[in-house]
Amino acid sequence: MNFVVIGVNHQTAPVEVREQFAIPEARLAEAVKSLAAYPGIEEGMIVSTCNRVEMLARTTNGSADLQGFLRQLYGFDPEPYRKYLYEHHSRDAVRHIFRVASSLDSMIVGEPQILGQVKEAYATARAVGAVNSQLDALLTRSFAVAKRVRNETAVATSAVSIASVAVDLAKKIFGNLQGTSVYLVGAGKMCELAARHLLAHGATQIYVANRTFERAAALAKKFNGTAIPFERLYETVPNADIVISSTGAPHAIFRKEHGERFLSQRRNRPMFFIDIAVPRDIDPELNKLDGIFVYDIDDLQQVVSSHIADRRTEADRAEAIVQLEVDKFESRLQTLDVVPTIVSLQEHLETVRQAEIDRVRGRLGALSPEQELAVEALSRGIINKIMHTPITTLKSAARESSEATTVVDLVRKLFGLRDPRKPADEDATTVSAGKPGARN
Amino acid sequence: MPLIWLRVAVVCYGVGLLYSLLLLSKRGNVLAKVVEPAVGLGLIFHFVSLVESTVLIGHLSLASIHYSESILAFLAMVVFFVFFVGYRTVSPGVVIFPIVFILTFASAIGQKPVTLSSPLLRSGWIFVHVVLIFTGYAGLFLSFGASLLYLVQERALKSKRPAPLLTWLPPLQTIDEICYRSLLFGFPFMTLGLIAGSVLAIDKYGPLFFYDPKILLSFTMWAVYMLLLYTRWSSGWRGRRAAFLATFAFIIALGAWAANSFSRTHRFLS
Numbered sequence: 001m002n003f004v005v006i007g008v009n010h011q012t013a014p015v016e017v018r019e020q021f022a023i024p025e026a027r028l029a030e031a032v033k034s035l036a037a038y039p040g041i042e043e044g045m046i047v048s049t050c051n052r053v054e055m056l057a058r059t060t061n062g063s064a065d066l067q068g069f070l071r072q073l074y075g076f077d078p079e080p081y082r083k084y085l086y087e088h089h090s091r092d093a094v095r096h097i098f099r100v101a102s103s104l105d106s107m108i109v110g111e112p113q114i115l116g117q118v119k120e121a122y123a124t125a126r127a128v129g130a131v132n133s134q135l136d137a138l139l140t141r142s143f144a145v146a147k148r149v150r151n152e153t154a155v156a157t158s159a160v161s162i163a164s165v166a167v168d169l170a171k172k173i174f175g176n177l178q179g180t181s182v183y184l185v186g187a188g189k190m191c192e193l194a195a196r197h198l199l200a201h202g203a204t205q206i207y208v209a210n211r212t213f214e215r216a217a218a219l220a221k222k223f224n225g226t227a228i229p230f231e232r233l234y235e236t237v238p239n240a241d242i243v244i245s246s247t248g249a250p251h252a253i254f255r256k257e258h259g260e261r262f263l264s265q266r267r268n269r270p271m272f273f274i275d276i277a278v279p280r281d282i283d284p285e286l287n288k289l290d291g292i293f294v295y296d297i298d299d300l301q302q303v304v305s306s307h308i309a310d311r312r313t314e315a316d317r318a319e320a321i322v323q324l325e326v327d328k329f330e331s332r333l334q335t336l337d338v339v340p341t342i343v344s345l346q347e348h349l350e351t352v353r354q355a356e357i358d359r360v361r362g363r364l365g366a367l368s369p370e371q372e373l374a375v376e377a378l379s380r381g382i383i384n385k386i387m388h389t390p391i392t393t394l395k396s397a398a399r400e401s402s403e404a405t406t407v408v409d410l411v412r413k414l415f416g417l418r419d420p421r422k423p424a425d426e427d428a429t430t431v432s433a434g435k436p437g438a439r440n
Numbered sequence: 441m442p443l444i445w446l447r448v449a450v451v452c453y454g455v456g457l458l459y460s461l462l463l464l465s466k467r468g469n470v471l472a473k474v475v476e477p478a479v480g481l482g483l484i485f486h487f488v489s490l491v492e493s494t495v496l497i498g499h500l501s502l503a504s505i506h507y508s509e510s511i512l513a514f515l516a517m518v519v520f521f522v523f524f525v526g527y528r529t530v531s532p533g534v535v536i537f538p539i540v541f542i543l544t545f546a547s548a549i550g551q552k553p554v555t556l557s558s559p560l561l562r563s564g565w566i567f568v569h570v571v572l573i574f575t576g577y578a579g580l581f582l583s584f585g586a587s588l589l590y591l592v593q594e595r596a597l598k599s600k601r602p603a604p605l606l607t608w609l610p611p612l613q614t615i616d617e618i619c620y621r622s623l624l625f626g627f628p629f630m631t632l633g634l635i636a637g638s639v640l641a642i643d644k645y646g647p648l649f650f651y652d653p654k655i656l657l658s659f660t661m662w663a664v665y666m667l668l669l670y671t672r673w674s675s676g677w678r679g680r681r682a683a684f685l686a687t688f689a690f691i692i693a694l695g696a697w698a699a700n701s702f703s704r705t706h707r708f709l710s
Contacts (some may be wrong), residue, residue, distance in 0.1 A: 172597060175611040267676030268610060287598060290679045299600045306601070 001333060002042075003093040003138065006066045006085060008056025010107050014082035020081070021074070023051040028121075029128050031073055036130035038072070040064035043135040045125040047100070049117045051091040051107055056097060062090070094138060094329055098322045101142040102149040103156065105153035109311045111153035115146050134333065145325045152321060157313040158307035162190075163197040165303045166274050166295070170198060170242055173272050173293060183240030185233065186247035187215040188278045194244050195223060202348050207240055211234050211247070234258060238265040244274045245281035252283040259286040274300070334398045341408050342391055344417045390415075442496065445489035446510060446548045447569060451708055452482025453513075453544055456537030463534055463608065472608070479537065483517050485616040486544065490514060500633040503657040506547040513533055513543035515571070519625065523582060523618055525588065529610040532618055535585025572633030573658075577693060579626015584690040586619040594679055618660050619686070621669055634662055657696035 008021050028046060035044035035055055041064050044057040054065065055274050062085050066087070070078040075194045078085065099105045101113045108353050122139045125131045131139070150156055159165045167177075172178050180203045185216060186190045187210040195206060206225030210216035213229055220227035228236050233253075237243060237406060238261075254273065262271060275282040275296040287294040367375065395408035411417070442662040455478035470480075490510065520536045591611045609615070641655070668685045671677035677685075 169597070171611060172593070173612045175613045264675075268678055269676060290594075290681070293597050293599065302600065 001090040001094070001096075001330060002062045003056065003090055003135075004059055004064065005054055005056050005088045005093040005096050006070070007047075008081070008084050008086070009054070009105065010053035011105075012086055012172065012299045013081075017081060017084045018050070018053060021048075022050075023048040028124050032125045033128045034073065035069060036125075036128075038064070041069075043132055044130050045121055045135060045139070047118055047121040049114070051401075052100070052105075052277060054100075056093070056135070060436065065100065077082070085151045086264060091326060093329060095322060095326045097138060097142050098317075098325055099385065100146045101146040101178055102318060104149070104315055105148070108160055108308075109315050110157075110160075115143070119143065137333065137336075138329070141325070141329050145322060148325070149318045149321055153318045154316045155311050155318050158310055160304055160307050160311065162276075162297070162300045162304060163194045164195050165300050165307070166244075167197045167201050169293070169295060169303075170203075173205060173270055174241055177202035178273075179204055180206065180241040181239060183207045183209070183237055183243045184219065185209050185237075185243065185245040185253065185281065187212075187219040187430065188246040189245045191244050192219060192222075194274065194276070198242065199223060203242070205240075207236060209236070234261075238262045241270075242272045244276065247281055248277070249281055250279060253281045256285045257290065258286040259289045259292050263289060263291055269413060276300075277423045290357060305379045331399065338394045341411055341417065342394055345387060345411065345415055347438055348415055348417055349387060350403045353383050355377045369434060442489040442493035443548065445485045445492065446544065449482040449485035449489060450544050450548045451532045451542070452478050452485060453517075453541045455479065456482070456533055457541040459530075459536045459539045461473070472530075475533070476524075479517065479533070482544075483514070483521065486514050486517065490507065492542050498533055499553070508574075509543045511571065512574045512577060513540045513547065516540050516543075516581050519575070519578040519642075521581050522625075523622060525669065526621075526692035527610065527614055528619055529556040529614065529618075531589055531609055531615075532582055533586045536582060539581055564599065565636060569633055569636040569640060572629045572634075572636060576626045576630025576633055579624075579629065580661075580686075580689055580693055582622040583619050583626070583668075584631045584686045587686040590615045590619060590679060591683050605704065619678070620672060623665070623672075623686075627669060628667060630662060634658060654696055657692055657699055661689055661692040661696055662695075664692060676679060 008018055013021075023046060025048075028048060032044060032046050035046060035057060038044075040060050041058055042058045044055060046055050047053070055277070056071070057066070058353060067078055067360070093141070096105070097118075101115055101118050103110050103112065106114050109367075117382060118199060122168075123130065126136075159168045170177060177198065180198075182195055182198050182203050182205070184195055184206065187208060195203075199206070206220065206223040207228055208216040208220040208225055209228045209230050210219070211230050211233075213227065216230075217227040237254075237258075243254075243367065245253065259271075270291040270293065272287060273282050273292065273294040275294060278297065280296055282294050282296070284294060286292050356414075357375065364375075452572060456475055457473040462471060488679060493507065516536060517540050520533060520540075523532065524530060589609060590612065593612050595610070596609075637655075637658075664685060668682065668689060671685070672682065
C-alpha cells in the first residue's frame with residue numbers, strides 16, 4: 001500500500017493557485033511519463049481538471065520526494081504553495097481516490113463528470129505505460145466503488161442546477177417531453193440555457209418572442225425554431241406546453257385572465273410556466289389555476305437547495321461504503337502481496353528436492369516402481385512439513401497490515417528467494433540500492 | 441379446491457395491499473420489486489379458482505354473492521394489468537389493490553356460499569349482463585384511482601416542494617391518460633351491460649322494473665360516467681373537477697353494489 005497522493009483542489013486552493021498547477025491536456029501524457037520515471041516512484045497518474053490537480057503514485061518504499069517532482073515539472077518552487085497542497089499516504093490515499101471517483105470530493109457532490117475525467121486520466125497514464133499492477137488494481141477498484149455508490153445511494157439522483165430542475169419538473173408534468181413545445185419570452189442567456197436542456201431531453205418545437213425581433217430571430221435560428229413578433233405573443237403562447245419568461249418588463253406580462261384564456265384555448269391541457277425574470281413576468285396567481293404550474297427563480301432555487309441538502313445526507317451513506325471498500329481493497333492487496341512469496345517458496349523447495357533426488361539416484365541403483373514412489377513420497381513429505389509453518393505464518397500475516405511486510409521480507413531472506421515478478425538483474429539493483437528483498 | 445386457490449390469491453393480493461399501505465404511510469416503496477410478480481401470481485391463482493369452480497358447477501354461474509365479488513375483483517385486476525402493460529406503472533394499484541383485496545377476501549372467507557336458487561341465474565344472458573357491467577366497474581375503479589393520484593401529483597407540483605416520497609408517481613400526463621383511457625375502456629362495457637340487463641328485466645318483469653333502487657342507481661352511475669366522458673371531450677376537464685366527478689361515480693357504484701337487498705329484480709333468493 002505504498003500509495004501517495006499530492007494535489008490541490010477546490011477546497012484547499014483558490015482558482016489562482018489551481019491554474020498555476022493545471023496541466024494542459026496536450027502536456028498531460030508527457031507529465032505522467034516523467035512522474036512514473038521520477039526516482040522512488042513505480043507507477044503514477046495525474047488528474048487535472050478545473051477543480052483539481054492531483055498526482056497519484058505508488059512509491060518504491062512508501063515515501064518519495066513529490067515536492068521535488070513538482071519543482072521539476074512546473075519549474076517553480078512549490079514551497080510558497082505548501083498550505084494549499086494536500087498529501088495523503090497509503091490507506092488515506094486509497095480512500096481519497098475512491099472518494100474522488102465517487103464524486104464525494106466534488107464541489108457539487110454526486111456530479112457525474114469527475115468519474116469520466118478520472119477514467120480519461122487513467123487511460124492517458126496507461127497509454128504511456130505509467131500504470132501497471134497495483135495502481136491498475138486501485139483505479140479499477142475505484143471505478144467499481146463509484147458505481148456502487150451511484151447504485152446504492154441517491155447522491156447523484158436529484159437535479160442540482162436551475163436548468164436541470166426545470167427539466168425534471170417539466171418531466172413530472174409532461175412525461176418524457178417528446179413532442180412538447182417550448183416558448184421563450186425574452187432572448188436572454190438563461191432562457192437559452194434552459195431551452196437547450198429541454199431540447200436535449202426531447203422537446204421538439206421552440207418559439208421565441210422578444211421585444212427586438214432581430215434578437216428573437218437570431219436565437220430561434222440557433223434552435224431551428226420559430227421567431228414571433230412580440231405583438232402576437234398572447235395569441236401564440238397557447239401553442240406551447242412550456243413557457244420560459246425572462247424579459248426586463250417592470251410588471252407582470254402574464255396575469256390570471258391570460259391564464260384562463262390559454263387554458264380554454266388549450267382545452268385544459270396543462271401548461272408549465274418558468275419565470276426567471278426579476279421583477280417577475282408571471283403573476284403568481286396564475287399558479288392557482290387548475291392545470292397551470294408556475295415556478296419562479298426562487299422556487300427553482302429552493303428545489304435546488306433541498307436537493308443539495310438531500311445529497312449531503314446521502315453522501316454520509318456513501319462515505320460508509322467507501323470506508324468499507326478501502327478495508328476490502330487493503331486486505332485484497334495484502335493477500336496478493338503474500339501469494340508470490342508462497343509460490344516462490346514452493347518452487348524453491350521443489351527445486352531443492354528434485355536436485356537432491358537426482359544427486360543420490362546414482363548411489364541408490366535401480367529402484368522398483370514401489371521404491372520410486374516411496375522416495376518421492378518421503379521427500380515430498382519432508383518439504384511439505386518444512387513449508388507448512390512459513391506458509392501459515394505468511395497467510396495470517398496478510399491479515400495484519402503491520403506484520404505483512406516484515407514477515408514477507410523475513411521469509412524471503414531466510415530462504416534466499418527473489419521477487420518472482422521482477423527479472424533477476426532488476427532485483428539485484430534493488431538489493432544493491434540498500435533494500436534487500438524489497439517487495440512491490 | 442377453488443376456495444384454496446382463491447385464498448392463495450388473497451395472500452398474493454395482500455402483498456399489493458401492503459404495498460399500498462406502505463406507500464400511503466410514506467414508508468417509501470419497499471415492496472416495489474415484489475408487488476408486480478405477487479399480484480400477477482395472485483391473478484393466475486384467481487383465474488385458476490374461477491375456472492375450477494365453473495368446472496365444478498358445470499356451467500358459468502353467478503349463484504353466489506361471493507362468486508360475483510370474486511369475478512369483479514378478477515376483472516378489476518385484469519384491467520389494471522392491461523394498463524400496466526401499456527404504461528409500466530403500478531401506481532394506480534395504490535387504489536386498486538385494496539379494493540381488489542377486500543373483494544377477494546370477502547369472497548374467500550365465505551365457507552358456505554349463499555346459494556341463490558333463482559332459475560334466472562342459469563341463463564347465459566344474465567352472465568353476459570354481469571360480466572359486462574363488472575368490466576365497466578373495473579374501468580371506473582381504475583379511473584377513480586388514477587384521478588386521486590392525479591390530485592396528489594398536482595398538489596405536490598403546485599406546492600413547489602415536490603416531496604421526495606412522491607417520486608414513485610408517474611408524470612401528470614401519464615396519470616391523466618390512464619384516467620381517461622380506463623374510462624373510455626369501461627364505458628362500452630357498462631353501456632352494453634345495462635342494455636343486456638334491461639332487455640332481460642323487461643322480458644321478466646315488464647316495464648316496471650325501472651322503479652327499483654339498484655337499477656335507478658345504476659342508471660345514475662351510467663349518467664355520471666357519460667358526463668365524465670362528455671366534459672372530457674367538450675372541454676378537456678381533468679384534475680380536480682374530473683376527480684370529483686369520478687369520486688361521485690365511484691360512490692354511486694358502491695351504492696348500486698350495496699343496493700341488492702333493497703332490489704326486487706336483483707334478489708334471487710327463492
